[in-house]
Each structure stands twice: as structure tokens, then as C-alpha cells.
Amino acid sequence: MNRRMVFYLLGKILYIEAALMSLPLVCSAIYKESKSLFAFVITILLSLGLGLALTKFNRPKDKTIFAKEGFVIVALTWVVMSLIGALPFVISGEIPNFFNAFFETVSGFTTTGASILTDVEAISHGCLFWRSFTHWVGGMGILVLVMAIVPTESGRSMHIARAEMPGPIVGKLVPKLKTTAKILYLIYICFTVLEAILLLAGGMSLFDSILHSLGTAGTGGFGVKADSLASYTPYMQWVIAIFMLIFGVNFNIYYLILVRKIRTAFRSEELWVYIGIVLGAVAIITANVYNSFTNFADALRNATFQVASVITTTGYSTVNFSVWPNLSKGILFLLMFIGGCAGSTAGGLKVSRVVLLVKRVFSNLKRSLHPRSTELIKLEGKKVETDTANGVLVYFALYFICITAVFFLLLFEPFDMETNLTATVSCFNNIGPAYASAWDNYNIYSSFSKVVLSFAMLLGRLEIYPMILLFSPTSWLKRRKIKK
Amino acid sequence: MKIVIDGCGKIGKTILASLVAEGHDVVAIDNNPQVLAEITNIYDVMGVCGNGTDSDVLLEAGVETADLVVAMTGSDELNMLTCFLAKKLGAENTIARIRNPEYNDKSLSFMREQMDISLTINPELLTSVELFNLLKLPSAAKVETFSARNFEIVEIKLKPDSALDGMKIMDLRNKFKAKFLISAVCRGEEAYIPDGNFVLKSGDRICISATTLEIIRLMKEIGIQQKSAKKIMIFGGGKLAFYLAKKLSEGKNAVTIIEKKPEVCERLCEALPKVTVVNADGTDQEVLLEEGLLSVDAFVSLTGMDEQNILMSAYAQTKGVPKVITKINRSSLIPLAENWGLDTVISPKVTVSNVLVRYARALENSQGSSVETLYKLMDEKVEVLEFIVKEDSKIIEIPFKDLSLKPNTLVAGIVRNRKTIIPTGDDMFLPQDKVIILAANQRINKLSDIIRG
Numbered sequence A: 001m002n003r004r005m006v007f008y009l010l011g012k013i014l015y016i017e018a019a020l021m022s023l024p025l026v027c028s029a030i031y032k033e034s035k036s037l038f039a040f041v042i043t044i045l046l047s048l049g050l051g052l053a054l055t056k057f058n059r060p061k062d063k064t065i066f067a068k069e070g071f072v073i074v075a076l077t078w079v080v081m082s083l084i085g086a087l088p089f090v091i092s093g094e095i096p097n098f099f100n101a102f103f104e105t106v107s108g109f110t111t112t113g114a115s116i117l118t119d120v121e122a123i124s125h126g127c128l129f130w131r132s133f134t135h136w137v138g139g140m141g142i143l144v145l146v147m148a149i150v151p152t153e154s155g156r157s158m159h160i161a162r163a164e165m166p167g168p169i170v171g172k173l174v175p176k177l178k179t180t181a182k183i184l185y186l187i188y189i190c191f192t193v194l195e196a197i198l199l200l201a202g203g204m205s206l207f208d209s210i211l212h213s214l215g216t217a218g219t220g221g222f223g224v225k226a227d228s229l230a231s232y233t234p235y236m237q238w239v240i241a242i243f244m245l246i247f248g249v250n251f252n253i254y255y256l257i258l259v260r261k262i263r264t265a266f267r268s269e270e271l272w273v274y275i276g277i278v279l280g281a282v283a284i285i286t287a288n289v290y291n292s293f294t295n296f297a298d299a300l301r302n303a304t305f306q307v308a309s310v311i312t313t314t315g316y317s318t319v320n321f322s323v324w325p326n327l328s329k330g331i332l333f334l335l336m337f338i339g340g341c342a343g344s345t346a347g348g349l350k351v352s353r354v355v356l357l358v359k360r361v362f363s364n365l366k367r368s369l370h371p372r373s374t375e376l377i378k379l380e381g382k383k384v385e386t387d388t389a390n391g392v393l394v395y396f397a398l399y400f401i402c403i404t405a406v407f408f409l410l411l412f413e414p415f416d417m418e419t420n421l422t423a424t425v426s427c428f429n430n431i432g433p434a435y436a437s438a439w440d441n442y443n444i445y446s447s448f449s450k451v452v453l454s455f456a457m458l459l460g461r462l463e464i465y466p467m468i469l470l471f472s473p474t475s476w477l478k479r480r481k482i483k484k
Numbered sequence B: 001m002k003i004v005i006d007g008c009g010k011i012g013k014t015i016l017a018s019l020v021a022e023g024h025d026v027v028a029i030d031n032n033p034q035v036l037a038e039i040t041n042i043y044d045v046m047g048v049c050g051n052g053t054d055s056d057v058l059l060e061a062g063v064e065t066a067d068l069v070v071a072m073t074g075s076d077e078l079n080m081l082t083c084f085l086a087k088k089l090g091a092e093n094t095i096a097r098i099r100n101p102e103y104n105d106k107s108l109s110f111m112r113e114q115m116d117i118s119l120t121i122n123p124e125l126l127t128s129v130e131l132f133n134l135l136k137l138p139s140a141a142k143v144e145t146f147s148a149r150n151f152e153i154v155e156i157k158l159k160p161d162s163a164l165d166g167m168k169i170m171d172l173r174n175k176f177k178a179k180f181l182i183s184a185v186c187r188g189e190e191a192y193i194p195d196g197n198f199v200l201k202s203g204d205r206i207c208i209s210a211t212t213l214e215i216i217r218l219m220k221e222i223g224i225q226q227k228s229a230k231k232i233m234i235f236g237g238g239k240l241a242f243y244l245a246k247k248l249s250e251g252k253n254a255v256t257i258i259e260k261k262p263e264v265c266e267r268l269c270e271a272l273p274k275v276t277v278v279n280a281d282g283t284d285q286e287v288l289l290e291e292g293l294l295s296v297d298a299f300v301s302l303t304g305m306d307e308q309n310i311l312m313s314a315y316a317q318t319k320g321v322p323k324v325i326t327k328i329n330r331s332s333l334i335p336l337a338e339n340w341g342l343d344t345v346i347s348p349k350v351t352v353s354n355v356l357v358r359y360a361r362a363l364e365n366s367q368g369s370s371v372e373t374l375y376k377l378m379d380e381k382v383e384v385l386e387f388i389v390k391e392d393s394k395i396i397e398i399p400f401k402d403l404s405l406k407p408n409t410l411v412a413g414i415v416r417n418r419k420t421i422i423p424t425g426d427d428m429f430l431p432q433d434k435v436i437i438l439a440a441n442q443r444i445n446k447l448s449d450i451i452r453g
Helices: A003-030 A034-056 A067-091 A098-109 A125-140 A142-149 A155-164 A177-201 A206-217 A234-247 A251-258 A262-266 A269-292 A296-311 A326-338 A351-369 A386-410 A417-428 A447-461 A465-470 B010-021 B033-042 B055-060 B076-089 B107-115 B123-136 B169-175 B212-222 B239-250 B262-271 B285-290 B306-318 B331-339 B348-364
Strands: B002-006 B025-030 B046-049 B068-071 B093-097 B119-121 B142-146 B151-157 B181-187 B190-192 B205-210 B231-235 B254-259 B276-279 B298-301 B323-327 B371-377 B382-388 B409-416 B419-421 B434-440
Touching: A003 A034, A003 A067, A003 A125, A003 A142, A034 A067, A034 A125, A067 A098, A067 A125, A067 A142, A067 A155, A067 A447, A067 A465, A098 A125, A098 A447, A125 A142, A125 A177, A125 A206, A142 A155, A142 A177, A155 A177, A155 A465, A155 B033, A177 A206, A177 A234, A177 A251, A206 A234, A234 A296, A251 A262, A269 A296, A269 A326, A269 A351, A296 A326, A326 A417, A351 A386, A386 A417, A386 A447, A417 A447, A447 A465, B002 B010, B002 B076, B010 B025, B010 B348, B025 B033, B033 B046, B055 B076, B068 B076, B068 B348, B076 B093, B076 B107, B093 B348, B119 B348, B123 B142, B123 B239, B123 B298, B123 B323, B123 B348, B142 B371, B142 B382, B151 B212, B151 B371, B151 B409, B181 B409, B181 B434, B205 B212, B205 B409, B205 B434, B231 B239, B239 B254, B239 B262, B254 B262, B262 B276, B285 B306, B298 B306, B306 B323, B306 B331, B348 B371
Parallel strands: B002 B025, B002 B068, B025 B046, B068 B093, B093 B119, B231 B254, B231 B298, B254 B276, B298 B323
Antiparallel strands: B142 B151, B151 B205, B181 B190, B181 B205, B371 B382, B382 B434, B409 B419, B409 B434
């Protein structure tokens, strides 16, 4: 592996992190919070210093990167970003335990929204902003951001993009990766700003509307109140529910609409399956919980909000749905696995993978009836290459192996099955809340389990491969220097 | 600029690589998903899988907004159809690879006009011209000609006993009577545009620019002059061999082609009556000796297989053939061949990609003084460009000593009223001049790019 290049890129990413942290720094300054201000200054300096060390004293001559380096860069970036990103919480003394702070930051970057905080309302504005901002950055991807603003070092950056962007097939919108990354971020920023404006118009305070927009855009789920969104008006809840669904759609579709290929955009199979699942789940849950609300509008709003929140893996809530009837709880639990569309900011398996899996299952069933039939799997009207289709099967297997492993490691905790299982699935799919004891707080778990769950969140966000390959010795084999 | 390339074989891929390096937005079309997966991994391009003659595929690739569509599949007919469709769908310019000799006669311009194809490229024909020039000037490893052969740049490698070894460039002009410039030097991996204090060493590859006559005189003085090759043996009977043999046999040269397939031999024999066509396996050394390897002036290996070409060229080298030329398509094999002493290597795909890069650059700034000719020398590290100076240019009528040129650029020659000038500090650009510019490690788009600032 080209270690020098990997660390060089890591150094550049530390610069970016320092730059990103200047926003919460400004926020702390506005609210005159000296402790968190100090914490951000120290962290920014540290990040810049490390970045300087990695880029100035380590100039790689050989700049080629292959798939191996792509995976390792992505995995290392996310781990290092989270380690550094946890420091402001520790230094400001708001989350004194480093494991807790690390869990909180990983949960932020991976857009999970699982929190260990027992009293969110006591946290300073600067730290709250940073918490929600990590959602926003992690949602579209740190390295995608790097590609959009830093001059490309190598033509092979596609390896990095593929390792970070979710979904079975990673394509580009336009020929150049850099332009693609810029377009994606532009759409992302526009929707975020639009949501903040709509929330502001509905009477939410500026700070709250910005934070909720950041949290929704990244499909994260960190709020500013202990009861998440329960105390906000129905209008605000509807706005957030709709925007959660918007951010769960493949961003390619927005690009197609932008370039006026509206018919192609609405022909998307994944989009319709996604809409179908949402409508179906909303209908069933509304009927199921109708009795516990005073009127139909309330039931519909709460059902829609919860479905949107879970399928897009955001994790906001307007009611405690862990005490809902079993049917509703079960449907929401299943939605956790599906997640949003590929190419969105959501987590989970992704709708397109589920569609491919179901098609594959049916084609194999048909083959057992007609053993000589030729079967072709199509998605979006196009033949899916065998490699891609097999890749989805392998991913599915790996996904369950990893979930099982994480679940096993949590068995040492003194909690019931429901708590542990939903906590695992919730963290792995980057949702946030779990049922029973872990409903809104993960502080009940030991430090060991917090590290395990943090790892699960990273596995889920980066779609497993990068995190596993980071620990493979063959990824780290040294590259011989060529003498000239 | 937005460019769509259909067909990502050997040539298509090379073109794609150089156009991406130029910074264009490139979309690649190929019907093999594996080829596309490979390409999109290495280069920053978008891939569309499908047939380039399918209008849906072309629309998906975005030809309606493309500035240039390049069809480089192996089939001439598909290329023509792709270009025709692309043009009708709204592409600005189209380039097709058309290499079948049957199309490359008088009918070509008629077809080009009817189908509205902006440019047709015949890689074999282009390469055969390059080969022909090399055989006329065998001491050079590379010969490039500019503005109707009034000006040439030749590349030679300095042998250990060369008269130029250890000389300062400043002293060269005094020692030799000829008017010339050492315009570029490649030492090891680095390429330079040398100044007067540069000291030449054996092992350097140098570029000399001058008129054709002066170059022959200079070669004579340095003592490396060779007579142009008259008896030529060609190994392999493909299209390139056909074009080369045709050109050579028109000029009273004795040409022998060795080709394994009888039907190919028959076709060659029919088309080229003056050429000796031998139906035998050219990898058999006995055959080569029997057909007179020991008495030919030049051996050119042009089969489709790089490995065969390298091996048989190396064999010819050991038998003391004065000039050995090897066709190598995989660029990674070229340094290996050079290690074996095969210093004259040609690569059709590089020739073609030069043509395309030039075309794309000319398209990009069609208003200013655009690129007339473009070559890449020294493993593509040095570019040679030919411009025509326009009347409104801001840099005309200023002596070169008062113009501050960027480092690593050089005005190598000016052709004014069909006369070639090797410029000194007192010369200047005048309107309608054809000027030849060298630039190392940088990109020049228009003439004013060479000025600092």
C-alpha cells in the first residue's frame, strides 16, 4: 500500500476538519461561551498541527492509489475525524468521559443520532452546533466534500468515492468527479437552507431551525431537546417529516430534474418502491395507532413522522414509539433494515439493494421450476451485471454476519433481548433510537459496548468493506520504492 | 470541453487518457462493461455501456451537448454511422477512425461531406508517413516535420563516442557551420529546454531543429550521417505495412514483406506489384536470413503483437541491420525495448492521440492563433506546436530579447514566405509567420501563452 499517500491525504483531511470546526467556534463566540470557545481553539490548533506534520514532512513521490488505498483512506479518515471531533466535548468538560465523547461524535458523523447525553438542554450552543454539524458533513460524506473543494491529486479518486458513497452501484452525474461532488453538495446545501427557512417561517428559533435542518439533511437525528421534536408545532413536524423523506431519495433524481430530464427522473424504479413502502407503512401504522390519538390528523402526522424518521434512518421522534403496539413497532423495526435510496444521505441496506435481492430470489425460484431458463435481472430498465448482483448477495450476507457479531458482543450487558437487538440494528443502520431501555439514551451501556456500537455505526455508514479492510494485514503491505 | 468517445480499445483508451489529461469532460462509450469498469477506475470519466450506433446510448452519453464526438471502434462502418447519428442529434464536431484502404481513396472526401464528419483519422496511414520519414533519415530516432517539410525536428541519442559529448551548447554553433538549435534534451526521466550553458553528455536524447538540408549537413559533420534506407524488410503484412510499402515502392525502394497468412499475401501482392511478398513465418530466423536480412538497410517489424516485434527487432539488431524500427503499442513495453537497444520505436496510438489533442485544442480557442500542428517528444514530456501569427496579436514586432518568455519554452523556428529562420534575439514575430514553439512540462494553448505574466 502507498502509506505515504494515505497519510498525506489524511493530513489534508485534518485541515478540512479544522476549517469545519471554525463554524461551531463562531457559534460559541456569538453565544459568549468561553469554555467551548477555548475547546474549539485548542482542537483546531491540534488538528492543524497534525495536518501540517502529515503534509509537510511527508511528501509522497508516488501518488498512485488503487482500490486498496481507497478503502483504507476512507476508513482511517472516518476514525481520525471522529477521534479529533470528540475532543471539544472532552476539553470543554461537557462530556468528560472520552469514550462517551467518541461515541457521540461517531454517532454524529455516521448520521446515527444515538446519544449518551442525559440532559441535552444543558449542553452549550457551540457543542450542540458541532454535534448537528457532524451530521451534515457525514451525511454527504467527508471525502466527497474534500473532492469538491481540494484539487485532485490523482485520476484514480474514483476508488475513494466508491468506498464512501453508499449503494450497490456508484456512478457519476457528469464526467468529472469534482464537478459531480460539487453538484451533489450544491443540491444538499439548497435543500438544507430551504428547510431552515421553512422552519423559521413556522416560528422556530433561528438556532433550532438551523440545527434541525443540519440534522435532517444528513438524516442524522441529534436534536436540542430531551423529547426530540415532540414539543414543536404540527407544522414544524410536517416540514421535518417531508424533508427527511426528501433527503432519503437518490440525489441523482434531483440532478435529473435540475437538467430538465423530469421524465427520466420519475421513471426511477427505486423511487417508486421507496414511495410505495412509505405510503404502505404510514397507512398500516396510522390505522394501528389511531385509538391512542384524539383525531385522525394527529395519528396520520405521528405515523408519517415516525415512518419517515426510521426509513430515512434519521431518528427524530415526536412520540415514544417504543411503547406503540407490536404491529407498529415491528413495521418500524423492519424499516430500519431497508433504509433510504442509494445515493442519498440515509443509511440501512438501501431500497435498490432490497429490490435486487427480491428480484434475485424470484428469478432463482423460477429457475428451480424451469432449470434451463435464462434469467436476467433488470433494475431501472437495464440489465444488472452478474458481478453487481452477486455483490449485493455477498453484501447482504456480510451485513447479517456483522450485525450478529455486534449483537453477540452486546450479550454481556444485563439488558433484555429487545434492548440489545434494537440497539445493534439501530446503530448499524445509523438510525438512533432503540426500543425498551435504550430508547433515547445509550449511557446505560459500558465503555466497551460503546466502542463496539461506535464501530457498528462506522460499519453501517461506510457499508462494511472499508472498516474490515482497514484491519486486513494485506491492505497494509508496504510498497517497494522504485529506484530510478 | 465536452467530448464523447465511442470505442475504448487500444487507440480509444490512449486518446481518452490524453484528453482527460488536457482537462476535458470525457464520456466513454463501449459495449463491454468490463472495459468500462477498468477505464472508470483509472481515469476521471463517465462510462456508458452500449452500442455507439444506438441513439438512446448516444443521448445517454449526452452527444446533443457535446463539442466533439470521437468514434474509434474497430469497425469503420460503425464509426461512420456513430458520427452521422451524433451530428444529427446535435454534436458540434465529429471524428471517425476510417482505416480500410478501400474507403481511403477519392471516395473519402465525398463520404466525409455527405455524412458531415469533421475529420477522419487513419492511424495506419498517419503512422506510415512517420515511418517513411524515419527511413529517409535513419540516424534519427524520431523525425517530425512542420509546415510542408520546411522545418524538421529530429531526435537522436548521443552515443558514448559522440562528437557532442561534453560540449556546451553555446560552443556548438561556432564549431559547426550549420544553422540549428538544440531544442530539447532528455536526461534520465527529466526533459529540459536547455540554455547556452547546458553541457551535453553521452546517453542524452537530444532534439535538433533546423531545415531538412541543414540537418543532413550537421549529421555529416557530427559523423553520424547514414544514407537513407533503400532496401527495406517489413515483418508483418497488416494495413500499416501496406501503406508503408505503397509509399516506399513509389520511390524506387526494394521492399520485402514477410507475412504468415497466404490470403493476406495474395491481397498485398495484388495491390503492390513492385513489392516482394514472402509467405512465411517471420519469427523463423532462417526465413529472415534467406530473404536477405544481412543485406537490407532497414528492418521494420509491424505485426500486431508487441512481443514478436520486440524479439525479431532485437534479432535483426544482433545481425547488424543498420536501422531497426519496432512498432510497440503497449507503452509500458517501450522502456523495456529501449533497454535492449531498440531506440527507434513507433506507436500508432500515440500518433493518433497527438492529432486529437491538437484538434481539441484548436477547437477550444478557435478565435486566437490556434494550433496548426502538435507533436509530443521525449516520452510526451515536451510538446512542439506550430502556430500561425495573426495580425492582431499583441506580441508581434517585438524582438525576442525584449519579450520575456516563460522558462522551459523556446521559439525553435519561424517560417516566413517559405523561408525558414532559426531565430536569434533580434528576430521577431510578424503577421502570417508560421512559428514553431517547444514547451517542456507545460501546456500551451495559444501563442501568447509563452509570454511570462
